[in-house]
Amino acid sequence: MMLTVVAGALLLSLVNSSPVNYAENPSVKRFQEYVQINTTTYNDLEPVVQFWQRLADEAQVSLSKYEFKEGMPVLVLKWPGRNSSLNSIMFNSHMDVVPAKETDGWTYPPFSGAAGARR
Ligand SMILES: *[C@@H]1O[C@H](CO)[C@@H](O)[C@H](O)[C@H]1NC(C)=O
Ligand SMILES: *[C@@H]1O[C@H](CO)[C@@H](O)[C@H](O)[C@H]1NC(C)=O
Secondary structure (H helix, E strand, C coil): CCHHHHHHHHHHHCCCCCCCHHHHHHHHHHHHHHHCCCCCCCCCCHHHHHHHHHHHHHHEEEEEEEEECEEEEEEEECCCCCCCCCCCCCCCCCCCCCCCCCCCCCCCCEEECCCCCCC
């Protein structure tokens, strides 16, 4: 059900998005903001926690923070469904990244959040 909704939303955005102006898309802007946080492993991840807390507050969903290892927060955001007898779906990602230096051959500085045509 959830996947159907996501696929439908993606399809709708493709149909409704000509001409495409990614720079003004709120999702793209939010993602750029996220990418601009230097999350290199062992950096202070508190700015990421604050980023997710803000999004959770905006979406009015709960955020729980666990810290099994100091400096390595685990965040859990929960969206309650309308029918608790149905299965849940989980999206999972890590917040930190391997070191990325501009001299590694990036087209744009790795934490610039630049949106360009080149891949
Ligand atoms: C990101 O953080 C790493 C590790 O602290 C640091 O070496 C690097 O210079 C930072 N990059 C930028 C663009 O600030
Ligand atoms: C919740 O889902 C179950 C399983 O599909 C269904 O039998 C039930 O009618 C649903 N309840 C509501 C309130 O939609």
